[in-house]
Amino acid sequence: MSTLSVAQMPQEQPWQLPSRGRVAMTALIIGESAIFTIFVVAYVFYIGKSPFGPTPRQILEIPIFNTVCLLSSSFTIWLAERSIEKNRMRDFSLWWSATVVLGLIFILGTAREWQRLIYHDGFTIRTNLFGTTFYSLVGLHATHVVVGLVMLLLVLIFTLTGHVNQRHAERVQVLGLYWHFVDAVWVVVFTVVYIVGR
Amino acid sequence: MADQTLPIPGSLDVVSPQSADETFLERLHDWVVTVDHKKLGILYVLYATLFLLVGGAEAVCIRIQLAFPNNHFLGPATFNRLFTMHGTTMVFLMGMPMVFGFANYLVPLMIGARDMAFPRLNAFSFWLTAFGGFLLYFSFIGGFGLYGVGSAPDVTWWAYAPLTARAFSPGHSTDYWALSLIASGFGTLGTAINIIATIVSMRCKGMTLLRMPLFPWLMFVVSGLTLITITPLTAAQIMLVIDRYLGAHFFDTMAGGSAVIWMHFFWIFGHPEVYVLVLPAFGIANEIIPVFSRKAIFGYPAMVAASAAIAFVSLSVWAHHMFTVGMTSGANTFFVLSTGLVGVPTGIKIFNWLATMWGGKIRFATPMLFCTAFVFQFLFAGLTGIIQSVAPVDWQLHNSYFVIAHFHYVLVGAIVFNVFAGIYYWYPKVTGRMMSETLGKWHFWLFLIGFHMTFDTMHFLGILGMPRSIYTFEADRGWNNLNMIVSIGGIIQGIAVLIFAYNMVMSYYRGPRAGVDPWDAWTLEWTTTSPPPEYNFAIEPVVRSRRPLWDLKHPDDPDWKYEQ
Numbered sequence: 073m074s075t076l077s078v079a080q081m082p083q084e085q086p087w088q089l090p091s092r093g094r095v096a097m098t099a100l101i102i103g104e105s106a107i108f109t110i111f112v113v114a115y116v117f118y119i120g121k122s123p124f125g126p127t128p129r130q131i132l133e134i135p136i137f138n139t140v141c142l143l144s145s146s147f148t149i150w151l152a153e154r155s156i157e158k159n160r161m162r163d164f165s166l167w168w169s170a171t172v173v174l175g176l177i178f179i180l181g182t183a184r185e186w187q188r189l190i191y192h193d194g195f196t197i198r199t200n201l202f203g204t205t206f207y208s209l210v211g212l213h214a215t216h217v218v219v220g221l222v223m224l225l226l227v228l229i230f231t232l233t234g235h236v237n238q239r240h241a242e243r244v245q246v247l248g249l250y251w252h253f254v255d256a257v258w259v260v261v262f263t264v265v266y267i268v269g270r
Numbered sequence: 271m272a273d274q275t276l277p278i279p280g281s282l283d284v285v286s287p288q289s290a291d292e293t294f295l296e297r298l299h300d301w302v303v304t305v306d307h308k309k310l311g312i313l314y315v316l317y318a319t320l321f322l323l324v325g326g327a328e329a330v331c332i333r334i335q336l337a338f339p340n341n342h343f344l345g346p347a348t349f350n351r352l353f354t355m356h357g358t359t360m361v362f363l364m365g366m367p368m369v370f371g372f373a374n375y376l377v378p379l380m381i382g383a384r385d386m387a388f389p390r391l392n393a394f395s396f397w398l399t400a401f402g403g404f405l406l407y408f409s410f411i412g413g414f415g416l417y418g419v420g421s422a423p424d425v426t427w428w429a430y431a432p433l434t435a436r437a438f439s440p441g442h443s444t445d446y447w448a449l450s451l452i453a454s455g456f457g458t459l460g461t462a463i464n465i466i467a468t469i470v471s472m473r474c475k476g477m478t479l480l481r482m483p484l485f486p487w488l489m490f491v492v493s494g495l496t497l498i499t500i501t502p503l504t505a506a507q508i509m510l511v512i513d514r515y516l517g518a519h520f521f522d523t524m525a526g527g528s529a530v531i532w533m534h535f536f537w538i539f540g541h542p543e544v545y546v547l548v549l550p551a552f553g554i555a556n557e558i559i560p561v562f563s564r565k566a567i568f569g570y571p572a573m574v575a576a577s578a579a580i581a582f583v584s585l586s587v588w589a590h591h592m593f594t595v596g597m598t599s600g601a602n603t604f605f606v607l608s609t610g611l612v613g614v615p616t617g618i619k620i621f622n623w624l625a626t627m628w629g630g631k632i633r634f635a636t637p638m639l640f641c642t643a644f645v646f647q648f649l650f651a652g653l654t655g656i657i658q659s660v661a662p663v664d665w666q667l668h669n670s671y672f673v674i675a676h677f678h679y680v681l682v683g684a685i686v687f688n689v690f691a692g693i694y695y696w697y698p699k700v701t702g703r704m705m706s707e708t709l710g711k712w713h714f715w716l717f718l719i720g721f722h723m724t725f726d727t728m729h730f731l732g733i734l735g736m737p738r739s740i741y742t743f744e745a746d747r748g749w750n751n752l753n754m755i756v757s758i759g760g761i762i763q764g765i766a767v768l769i770f771a772y773n774m775v776m777s778y779y780r781g782p783r784a785g786v787d788p789w790d791a792w793t794l795e796w797t798t799t800s801p802p803p804e805y806n807f808a809i810e811p812v813v814r815s816r817r818p819l820w821d822l823k824h825p826d827d828p829d830w831k832y833e834q
Contacts, residue, residue: 092387092471099463103497110505110535114520121526197518201526204518208509 093246101253104216108257111212112264115205119269122200128270131193132206138181139262142217145174146255153248159238165231171251172228175221182214206265213261216254223247305389306804307378310396312700314371315693317400318364323771324407325359328352330764333724337757339745349741350424351443355406357427358447360681361543362454363403368689369550370399370461373489375700377465379795379802380483382474382811387467395460402454409446423447426739428536429510431521431529436514445514448507455504462496465489474794476813480574481833483793483816484567488553488577492546495581499546503539506532530595537588545584548680549577551688552619555641558695559623561791562638563630566817566829569622576615576622583612593664602661609659613652620649635789636710640691643718647683651676654729669739672732678725690717690770697777698784702800705781709773717766723759727752792817 120127152167186207189195197207227244230236236244292300301309332352335344344352374392378385386392406423413421423443425433434444469490473482509520510532519525521532560567567573589597589605597605623645632638654676658664667673690713697705731752736743743749787796794811795802796819815821815829 087475089471089473092467095470096387096463096467099466099493099497100459102494103459103463103501106498106501107505110502110538111509114509114531114535117528117531118526123526197512197516201519204512204520204527208512208518208520212508 091242091246093242094249097246097249101249104253105257108212108260111205111209112260115209115264115269118201118205122202124200126193126195126199126202128202128206128265131189131195132266132270133185134266134270135181135185135262138178138185139258141174141181142178142255142258145171145178146252148174149248149251153241153245156236156238156241156244161231161237164236165228168224168228168231172221172224175217175224175251179214179217179221182210182217209261210265213254213257216257220251220254224251303393305385305393307374307386307389307392308700308802308804308806310392311371311373311375313396314367314374314399317403318368318371319771319774321359321363321367321403322767325356325364326764326767328356328359330760332356333757333760335741336743336753338754339743339747339750341742344741346741347421347424350426350739351422353739354423354426354447358406358423358451361427361547362451363406365547365681365685366454366458367399367403369492369547370458370465372485372550372554372689372692372696373465373493374461376696376795377468377486377489378472379699379798379806380486380793381469381472381477382794382807382813383468383472384806384810386464387472388464391460392464395457395464397457398460399454399457402450402452402457405453406446406450409443409450413443413446414441428540429532430536431510431527431532432523434510434514435522445511448510448514452504452507452511455500455507458496458500459504462493462500465493466497469493474807474811474813480571481813481816484556484570484573485550485553487574488549488556491577491581492549495542495549495584496546498585499539499542502535503543506535506539509535530592533592533595534589537591541588541591542581542584544677544680545580547685549580551644551685552577554688554692554695555623555644557791557793558637558641558691559626559645561789562633562635562641563627564633565626565630567622568625568628569618570816572618573622576618579615580612583608583615587612590659590661590664593661594668606659606661610656613656616652620645620652635694636705636707636714637691637695637789639711639714640687640694643714644684644687644691647679647687647721651679651683654679667732669737670732671728671736671738674738675725675728675732678728682721682725687717690714693774695789696795697774698788699795699800699802701778701781702784703777703781704784704788705777706773709769709776713766713770713773716762716769720759720762720764720766724756724763725759727755727759731756787819792819794818797822 148167148170152164152171155161155163155167195203197203224247227236227247301313304310304313331344332349335341335349374386374396377383409422413423421441421443423429423446425439425444425447429444429447432438434448469482469486479487509518512518513520513522519527521527521529523529556567556573587605587609589601590609593602593605627642634642654672658667658673658676694705694710697703731749734748734752736747736749736753743753784800786798786800788800789796794807794813797811798807811818815833817829821828821830
């Protein structure tokens with residue numbers, strides 16, 4: 073089973089292959105990157121091509137606080153991964169909860185941004201090309217955040233009920249890999265939407 | 271042969287024979303809930319064979335319509351639906367499941383593993399793919415929204431914008447097309463991830479990457495390629511669905527959207543897709559040609575490197591489908607050159623197959639017949655590909671029957687031929703029975719004759735200017751006799767495939783027992799019983815060379831003495 077950690081493998085067994093969980097998650101990330109690439113390419117291709125407004129500069133505000141929250145959640149989940157590896161379960165649940173909270177702040181921030189755009193500015197996916205590409209790219213990322221949060225919350229529930237321990241370190245790290253990916257994608261989306269596209 | 275057990279760990283048959291008194295319902299339940307890679311592989315192949323027959327029937331209808339000028343067998347609308355469904359079916363519901371079915375069944379056996387890395391993901395992926403296929407065909411009754419009349423998608427399998435916009439494709443048929451491809455696309459993605467994880471993490475002891483048989487190697491390359499080529503299609507389909515349902519403007523030229531970007535997104539998927547389909551076919555040939563030539567494969571490292579090179583280069587050739595769109599001459603030059611470059615690693619492979627056969631003691635059993643035809647047909651298909659990669663020639667031939675002839679030469683002449691070869695070759699392992707050689711030879715020769723009548727002739731029609739996707743033609747164009755020959759060839763191929771299907775069913779009940787290793791082969795799947803037990807190998811095998819079974823059969827002259 074791949075759930076055995078690498079450290080437990082004794083020296084007399086040199087036939088050691090990479091963990092299937094990590095390999096599969098890496099493969100998934102490669103595939104997801106291709107999906108994001110297409111949406112980013114569409115976004116960049118359509119920058120400034122809308123025949124009518126509103127333009128990004130008129131209605132977009134840069135979500136600095138959100139971004140800081142999401143990016144620091146990458147740091148807290150890394151601390152959590154380290155804690156579970158060293159079997160410090162209290163630290164683990166602490167850092168894991170922090171990650172969940174930071175992720176929730178991010179997704180609530182996006183929700184508020186969208187609410188303002190839709191109900192205050194009347195700017196929807198139908199409005200123009202900018203709306204089309206903006207909502208689909210940011211929405212695609214937000215979908216990934218939501219999926220990540222659901223999985224993080226599951227782990228949190230299992231942790232609080234005492235079902236997670238050091239044996240699960242690798243699985244938790246595989247999930248961490250996904251979360252790091254979601255954060256890294258945000259760096260790209262943020263740059264394209266709020267800096268280049270604005 | 272039946273009683274022969276090789277002195278290898280894993281060939282020990284300690285499985286209790288499955289109780290024969292299971293009811294039909296119990297057996298059905300077994301198949302539906304299974305997570306066994308072998309059962310799922312069989313399900314994939316049966317599913318693909320079903321759609322091979324369906325897509326083939328559609329092709330025969332198309333050819334009957336085009337056999338005579340001004341024919342009225344099909345109306346124009348029906349004709350559009352049939353060729354859309356034929357293309358979509360053959361690529362997504364026949365080609366992909368067939369390829370991944372082979373991989374599912376064979377990869378764990380060939381690398382000495384117990385199962386795939388994620389058996390439940392495997393089952394999920396299959397059922398998702400199957401759901402996608404049936405969703406597509408449901409459009410025949412639900413395409414207009416279940417008012418009692420239905421229609422199938424009629425936007426062609428490449429579905430260029432703006433034809434797919436709500437204004438030009440009302441009703442739900444285009445939605446069925448997009449949604450079914452999204453569903454089966456995610457199924458494919460799951461399987462690709464699974465195959466990669468299996469090959470990287472589940473190989474048996476001693477099987478380093480350079481001792482792995484070539485079929486798993488090519489499936490590894492293909493799965494990697496799938497990760498980055500199926501996903502752009504999924505992304506583009508998501509955009510299309512957003513356009514159609516939420517009123518967005520991705521491909522809406524009225525609002526500044528671009529129809530050309532759909533072409534780019536589609537062919538970024540579409541061209542590598544050809545290699546996703548053809549590389550596994552190469553993998554099948556890589557297993558069969560050495561065994562039936564009684565020689566180890568020539569240039570194993572070159573084969574691996576060439577496969578990786580093909581996958582890499584194939585990512586940068588997509589716009590050769592779009593020379594007539596009017597790109598800059600710089601872009602045209604780039605895609606001409608990169609397309610020509612694919613010919614280099616492909617040529618290496620053809621030379622390697624020929625060198626494997628050269629001086630070998632060739633046995634022309636049915637699998638080898640198909641593989642031999644494949645080598646020459648694939649060479650020809652590659653050459654017409656190189657011809658069309660030259661932009662000015664493509665301007666002349668674009669959207670003509672020459673293009674149709676070229677890609678059917680690849681898809682049928684290379685892929686379908688090798689899939690048939692693979693089925694004849696591994697059928698004894700899967701069922702424990704040999705397929706009938708007599709029917710196999712009938713199948714081969716009829717299919718070969720039909721294939722060449724149809725697709726060789728199409729080249730001439732293309733050069734004479736017959737455009738693709740037309741439902742009929744005038745009698746004075748000089749295409750009459752040629753079209754007749756094409757149609758007769760199509761029907762002969764249909765008959766051959768029916769013989770094959772009959773052979774597949776009958777051999778299951780009447781075929782002679784196969785035993786462990788009917789072809790005297792060298793890879794690990796032939797060390798376990800036919801059909802293999804659920805756990806594949808009773809004891810995990812240990813390998814020391816690329817041909818572990820050769821080492822066991824020839825302890826005086828094992829391969830590992832010569833391999834590095």
